[in-house]
Amino acid sequence: MDCRRRSPGPAGTGCVVAPGRGPAGRPLRRGAGMSALLTRPGTRSGPSRSAQQPEPASGGRRGAANVAVGAASALAVLLCSLSVHGVIEGWSWLPRLLFAVLVPLAATAGARRLGLPQPLVPVVGTAVLICTLAWLFAASSSILGFLPGPGTVARAEALLSEAHAVVLTEVTPVQPLPGILFLCCAGIGLVAVLTDTLAATLRMPATAGLGLFAVLMIPAVLKPESLGTGYFLLAAAGYLVLLAVGARREQQGPGARVSGPWLARAAAVCAPSLVLAVLLPSVLPGFTGGAFPEGARFSFLSGGTGLNPVVSLGNDLRQPGSAGRITYATSSTEPVYLRSTTLEDFSGSRWAPDTRADERREGISTMPQDPSASGRGQGTPVVTRISSRTYSSPWLLAPYYPVGVTGADGNWSWDPKTMTVLSNDAGGDVKQDYQVQSVSPQLTPEQLAGLPQAAPNSVDAVFTELPDDLPGNIRDAAAEAVKGVSSPYDKAMAIQSYLRGPAFSYSLEAPVQGGYDGNGMSVLSEFLERKAGYCVHFAAAMAVMAREEGIPSRMALGYAPGQRTGRTTEGTGPNGEPLREYEVDSTDAHAWPELYFEGAGWIRFEPTPSRGSVPEYARQQTAAPAETPIRDDDDPRIPGPPVTAPAVPQEPPLEPETVLEPSDTPETAWLGALLAVLAAAGAVMTPWAMRRRRAVRRRHAAADGRAGPVWDELADLGIDYGYPGRTSDTPRSYAGRLIQEAGLSPGAEEALTRIRNSFEVEAYAGVGSGSGGGGVGGVGPGSGAASSWADLETVQEDLRRGTGLLGRIHARFLPPSLAMRFRHD
Known part of the structure; x- marks a missing residue:
């Protein structure tokens, strides 16, 4: 090896390349610095890392488009x-x-x-x-x-x-x-x-x-x-x-x-x-499909957890837990439904609430304060105070039929045909405390049974229209349900009994698995074939079947009555009645049909089995002399007065908690826990395994006498234990700084010096210890590899002893050298 171009180094270190010279005497580019010295020759086919860095744009010089x-x-x-x-x-x-x-x-x-x-x-x-x-x-x-x-x-x-x-x-x-x-x-x-x-x-x-x-x-x-x-x-x-x-x-x-x-x-x-x-959702409770849990939605668009028509109502019901608590206190003796908006246009492939902007009137103060304006002069005035800190929706919740709203913040408009209240601002205020005056109907089956068919011009055409391509099975289902009855009320009761009968079942998952979740005529057609769905499907079915039989209809969205909190407010009703407090949340999200009867107006029915409460006028009377009364409060979520059992046999009611949460069997719980443990172990052990594999490869590469892999491993050990290289470092300066900062023992210092000398000879002179060239710095042919890796282990042990417990754990299981070798400007 020709040393005439090299300058003598310190005693015992052989010779080093003169400034500006690279491996085998080749010139070094400006700025190569430590990147050339810490990377063994031949390991990378491209230019050095420093050479890859884009130079600052100046003087019209072009950069890398990347x-x-x-x-x-x-x-x-x-x-x-x-x-x-x-x-x-x-x-x-x-x-x-x-x-x-x-x-x-x-x-x-x-x-x-x-x-x-x-x-x-x-x-x-x-x-x-x-x-x-x-x-x-x-x-x-x-x-x-x-x-x-x-x-x-x-x-x-x-x-x-x-x-x-x-x-x-x-x-x-x-x-x-x-x-x-x-x-x-x-x-x-x-x-x-x-x-x-x-x-x-x-x-x-x-x-x-x-x-x-x-x-x-x-x-x-x-x-x-x-x-x-x-x-x-x-x-x-x-x-x-x-x-x-x-x-x-x-x-x-x-x-x-x-x-x-x-x-x-x-x-x-x-x-x-x-x-x-992909696998965890199938075994963890609450994850029923997809890469995210179905139903566990966050309504980012609404700013809260309110019933937002953008998010399918089924998602609210499928949430693993309840959200969006709303409390209301009412003077009504019957549990009230909090009504948000309505669907009346069934002509499209999908149904959505219509703002009916041309029909709306500005300001809730202009709502009719006289109950007789509702067409329900025989109704009972009801006062309901509603409070929410999380509900957010452009539609204001109110019991039907509202005749006045006080205390609601914001700018509102209302529709005299549907009596829905809509915010004119970007969205409803999340925090609301307001009071609604409404009229509750006082109707009996006998009164409704005597009402005639509604006149064609009694309501707008949108409440009676059906598409020309109505699926045949919907027409067949309507005809089957009303067979043998003629009056509008009897037809409505027959359709409700048909849907609440034993052939149909309440299910949140069947529509998702069957691909008919949502709304629309195609969805409704599939529901009547499968006979399993949730409130949206049942309400839509009754509304469409009623129109098929000549009864105007629409579908309302909102919340079922919820459950009693046990608190009351004395003497604040219209006639001094106490207000009983209830609470609802996302699991009470509900849809129900409203049918129009000449002389009675729009009245609610409940075709969904095991959900909500059937109004008194819509309860089917049985001919049996001894009836077994069923109380709504048998279901802890649905309070109310005694209810007579319907004549049509029904399946046992489904507890909402059972419906809303997927079953968590011991097998799935154990499997989920096992996968979680394996995932945690994999997250911890993967970096350790990758770092160990890199070290093993380098040790095998060093077996033929090369010093470069040993130096690479030493540089990574320095990073792992908190002593990374600097941009301007050479092997000699880095080794000296490592000895000083890590406080290496004399034995480790000597081992590090031998590793450095071997690498300098290989990097600068192009001579490996196993290449047949003369030994330099005590590293001779054939023996350098074993001694160099042994020296590396000596330095590693000294670094480990000089580092605290947390530092050793970090270096072993989260080695920084995996993500960063040396950073250069």
């Missing part, structure tokens, strides 16, 4: 966005979304290529996103068809207003209206720019997963079946590709391709987590 990571970011966002299918009906939203994601990310790649300062790159992407949205949704009102102007802003406000109305009034999947598409493209486009900024511009691909998670939360919260395993795996695949491409970019530099081993390693790391995420 196209591969940008493309991986776009792919990850688009794969996550596929799960929006089912929140928005059909796939017509996807082409526009492709433009909203790909065009801005192409712009950010161009900005990086031009060498713009990092803070300006996301600004460019956002600006291009705005222009893209203007071209997609407001081309006619934009300058040159894509530059925002005053008309563009007005158009955006109109689109957002439309999206707001859909969010508040429709159930999923919502129609792909322009406002919804604009909101979807704008939101996911911003997530794409954020993901690209974190992964490609700031080179933090792991952190970019936060934006992807935000996209996944949209279907996870709103879709009745949650995210679903398929979409979850697609999103995981996108994130995995993003991590792999980002890691390869950091390791190999610009333009490098992601190799199979890198993807395999990333898959090996992520596979256990994916398997657990």
Whole structure:
């Protein structure tokens, strides 16, 4: 080995390369520093890590576009966005979304290529996103068809207003209206720019997963079946590709391709987590499908836990626990239903509340204070005080028929045809304490039985219309139910008895498993075939069957009576009656039909078995002389006066608690606990196993006499025990600092010196101890490997003894060297 180009080093250390020279005497680039010295030759095919760092943009110098990571970011966002299918009906939203994601990310790649300062790159992407949205949704009102102007802003406000109305009034999947598409493209486009900024511009691909998670939360919260395993795996695949491409970019530099081993390693790391995420929901209580628990929804759009029409009522009922406590105190002797809104238009493929803006009147103070205005002059005045700290909805809860509301904060309007009260603000106030004056009907079966068929012009046509393509099995079911009866009341009672009969059963899970959860004529048709569902299905069935038989109808949404709290307020009713207090929550969310009778108005029926309470006028009398009375308060959730058993035999009532929570058998509990323990053990042992595998590979690599693997392991041990290298470190300076900061013993210091000398000879002179070259620094051919690894173990033991218990645990089970080798500027 020619040492004429080398300068003599300190005694006992051989010779070192002169400044500016690299391995085997080759020149070192400026700034290579420790990255070249701490990485053994031949281990990486690309340039050194320091050489990969983008140079600051100055003097017109171009930077790296980082196209591969940008493309991986776009792919990850688009794969996550596929799960929006089912929140928005059909796939017509996807082409526009492709433009909203790909065009801005192409712009950010161009900005990086031009060498713009990092803070300006996301600004460019956002600006291009705005222009893209203007071209997609407001081309006619934009300058040159894509530059925002005053008309563009007005158009955006109109689109957002439309999206707001859909969010508040429709159930999923919502129609792909322009406002919804604009909101979807704008939101996911911003997530794409954020993901690209974190992964490609700031080179933090792991952190970019936060934006992807935000996209996944949209279907996870709103879709009745949650995210679903398929979409979850697609999103995981996108994130995995993003991590792999980002890691390869950091390791190999610009333009490098992601190799199979890198993807395999990333898959090996992520596979256990994916398997657990898919399998755990099947054994843990409350998780009945998908990658998230069905029914355990958080109503982010409403700001609280109120009954929001965007979220299917079935989701509220399927929640593992109750939420959104509401208390009310009423003077009524019968339990009252808290009515939120109504569904009356059954013509579409899906049904949603109609705000009926043209019919509404402003201000709750304008509501009729005279009970006779309700058409229920024979009714009983009722006072109900309602209090909530968590309920949030644009619809105000009130017993039917409300004639006055006092104390409600906000700006409200009301519909004289449906008597629903709607907020004119962005949404109802979460905290409300108000009082409702209403009229309770005093009706008897005999009175209703004598009422004639309603005249065609008694109500608006929307309360009687049915689509022309009404499924035949719905017509057949209505005809079967009313066979042998003729009066409107008898028909209504026959339909109620038919649905409460033994052929039908209450089930929250059957519609989900059968694929007919939700509403619409196709859903209703499937329900009448399967004969299993929950209140939405029963209420819709009675409303549609009643219309088929000529009875105007609608479906109400709100809350069943709930349960007594035991508290009363004396002497505050209309005639000094006490107010009895009840409480309801998300598990009391309910739907029921309201039918119109000439001379009596709209009255409630209860076709859902085991839920709610059947009103006195709708209870079927039996001919048996000795009846067994059934009390509503036999069900602890449904208080009330004695109720006579219906004539039609029914299945035993289902306790709401049994219906609302999936069974938790001992087998599933033990299996869930076992999987949880295995998951925790895997989370703890995986980093340890990966670090150990790396050390074993290096030991095998060092068996042929190479010193580089030994030095690499020493550098990682320094990171694990809290002594990482610095940007300016050379092997000699790092070894000296490690001896001083770690307080190594003389024996460990000598071992570290031998490791350093061996590495310097191999790194700078291109001579390995097993290469046949002369020994340097006491390291000779054939013997250096064994002694060097033994020296490494000596240094490791000294580092372990000098570290506290928590530090040793951290170094063993959460080794920082897995995530970071040495960071360089």
